[in-house]
Amino acid sequence: MNAITPIIVLLAAFIAIYFQSSFEMFRNIFGAQIDLLPALMVYTSLTLGIISVALLSIIGGLLFDSLSANPLGVSVVPLFIIGFAIHRFHGLLLREQLSAQFAFGAATSLLMPLFTLLILMSGNSNPLVGWGTIWQLLVVGLVGGLLTPVCFWILDRVNRALNYQPIAQTSFRPDREIKRNRR
Amino acid sequence: MLKKPQYIALVLVAVVALIIFNLPGETMSRFKLAISGIFLPLFGLAGSSQQVLQKTGNTILPRSVLSKESERLRQENEQLKIQLMQNAELISENATLRQSLGWQKQTPWKSKLTLARVIGRDPANWWRTVLIDAGEKQGLRVNYPVLTSDGLVGRIAAVGPNRAQVLLLGDPNLRVGALIQDKDVRESGIVLSSSGPLDNMVDFQYFSRNTAIKPGQPVITSGDGGVFPKGILIGQIVDIGSKNVGLSTEARVKIAANLNSLEEVWVMFP
Numbered sequence: 341m342n343a344i345t346p347i348i349v350l351l352a353a354f355i356a357i358y359f360q361s362s363f364e365m366f367r368n369i370f371g372a373q374i375d376l377l378p379a380l381m382v383y384t385s386l387t388l389g390i391i392s393v394a395l396l397s398i399i400g401g402l403l404f405d406s407l408s409a410n411p412l413g414v415s416v417v418p419l420f421i422i423g424f425a426i427h428r429f430h431g432l433l434l435r436e437q438l439s440a441q442f443a444f445g446a447a448t449s450l451l452m453p454l455f456t457l458l459i460l461m462s463g464n465s466n467p468l469v470g471w472g473t474i475w476q477l478l479v480v481g482l483v484g485g486l487l488t489p490v491c492f493w494i495l496d497r498v499n500r501a502l503n504y505q506p507i508a509q510t511s512f513r514p515d516r517e518i519k520r521n522r523r
Numbered sequence: 524m525l526k527k528p529q530y531i532a533l534v535l536v537a538v539v540a541l542i543i544f545n546l547p548g549e550t551m552s553r554f555k556l557a558i559s560g561i562f563l564p565l566f567g568l569a570g571s572s573q574q575v576l577q578k579t580g581n582t583i584l585p586r587s588v589l590s591k592e593s594e595r596l597r598q599e600n601e602q603l604k605i606q607l608m609q610n611a612e613l614i615s616e617n618a619t620l621r622q623s624l625g626w627q628k629q630t631p632w633k634s635k636l637t638l639a640r641v642i643g644r645d646p647a648n649w650w651r652t653v654l655i656d657a658g659e660k661q662g663l664r665v666n667y668p669v670l671t672s673d674g675l676v677g678r679i680a681a682v683g684p685n686r687a688q689v690l691l692l693g694d695p696n697l698r699v700g701a702l703i704q705d706k707d708v709r710e711s712g713i714v715l716s717s718s719g720p721l722d723n724m725v726d727f728q729y730f731s732r733n734t735a736i737k738p739g740q741p742v743i744t745s746g747d748g749g750v751f752p753k754g755i756l757i758g759q760i761v762d763i764g765s766k767n768v769g770l771s772t773e774a775r776v777k778i779a780a781n782l783n784s785l786e787e788v789w790v791m792f793p
Contacts, residue, residue, distance in 0.1 A: 354561070354562075357562075357646060358562055358565045358566075360646035361562070361643035361644055361645070361646045361654070362565075362566070362569060362642075362643055362644075364644055364783070364784075367644070367783075368783050368784070371720075371721040372648050373644075373646060373647075373648055375646070389528060390528045390529050390531075390532040391528060391531065391532055391535075393532060394531075394532035394533075394535050394536050397536055398535070398536060398539050402543075402558055403558065403561070403562075404646055404647075405555065406555050406556075406558035406559035406561075406562075407559055407562065407643055407645065407646055407654065408645045408646055408647040408650060408652070409645055409647070409650035409652045409680070409688070409690070409694070409696070410647055410650070411544075411551070412543050412546075412551050412554060412555045412558075413539070413540055413543035413544055416536065416539065416540055416543075417536070417540055420532075420536045424529070424532070424533070427529075428529075453647075453648065453649075456647075457649060460649070466695045466696070467647075467649035467650065467695060468649045468650065468651065468693070468694065468695050468716055468720045469649060469720070470717075470719045470720055471719065472719045472720040472721035472722075473648075473649070473720055475721065476648045476720060476721070480648070
């Protein structure tokens with residue numbers, strides 16, 4: 341893993357936020373816009389270092405808030421809390437399991453808007469919250485969970501394509517070579 | 524126990540969050556617009572590709588369809604001209620009557636409108652805002668009304684050099700002075716966001732309880748507050764209900780403009 345992986349993740353966050361702002365099909369059908377940042381945060385915290393988690397929280401959060409009516413920086417803190425918590429126990433988590441990826445994706449997609457709403461409501465903001473918010477959270481959580489394995493699959497492949505490949509071990513050992521004598 | 528990189532990350536995020544949260548309102552707004560400027564190439568690319576597709580579509584349209592469309596537009600134009608003449612007559616009659624009654628003359632709004640394209644929508648589910656591709660350079664300022672031919676859309680909340688953020692009807696930060704436009708009832712109140720984030724509705728509140736409000740009555744802007752000119756259609760009353768254990772009444776209004784499929788909007792210059 342080299343410096344290109346965090347750059348790929350940040351680029352993916354940038355494109356994800358653009359898509360969330362530009363494509364309304366999902367919002368028009370299900371009444372809620374999906375959020376891809378939590379899925380990316382799960383990938384980052386299970387794959388990369390804590391500095392990458394901090395960078396994704398800051399850059400992703402600021403980019404998200406810049407297109408939203410959120411006060412700037414509100415999304416940074418919830419993203420980082422989630423990323424930090426997952427990264428702290430990443431050694432114990434089953435990164436390769438699809439079910440684990442789904443569970444973490446769903447949980448983070450559900451917790452991220454909840455934390456953000458909590459911060460907004462504890463401040464001066466008055467976000468649009470009602471019974472419909474429960475439906476929106478369910479949709480965001482479920483879709484976030486489904487998209488997390490997809491996110492893992494795509495980013496792992498991109499990483500594999502762009503990073504240095506590990507040298508494959510050969511079974512040949514020079515010390516075990518049978519020297520044939522032609523006498 | 525935390526490790527050194529974890530402490531560094533914690534401090535980094537805390538410092539960034541503290542700096543941003545303590546920025547003055549104006550600086551934060553400028554900073555926000557500057558950050559959103561990073562997305563401009565993507566928005567521009569999407570817009571130009573859409574235009575190319577539209578142009579291509581127009582070039583391959585058969586001549587018969589175009590002539591039919593042109594005929595329809597010519598007829599519509601004639602009808603609008605006739606309506607305009609009638610309106611001019613009504614305006615002068617209204618002015619004469621006002622003068623004879625000694626009423627103060629209404630200050631007319633300039634009819635200057637600027638067309639803007641909607642380039643993005645709020646990615647968060649708890650706000651109702653859109654981004655448009657016109658800003659300070661096109662003469663837009665904060666609080667200018669935004670509408671479509673169907674009715675009121677909202678008002679401008681923040682302006683950058685080439686783009687602006689529009690608060691849509693139903694956003695918790697948007698309140699509009701409104702009036703029921705009916706020959707029997709003329710009741711004024713305030714239109715504000717509804718409690719549901721899913722529907723295309725707003726609440727009409729702060730009107731007297733004894734008013735005979737009925738479903739289907741149109742609600743227009745009252746002009747109170749000075750942000751919106753009087754007479755822009757907001758929507759139609761859907762139902763009426765009591766609130767706060769029957770102490771107050773509120774009506775739900777279905778927004779006339781389809782806010783879910785906004786592509787182009789008009790910004791009105793006061």
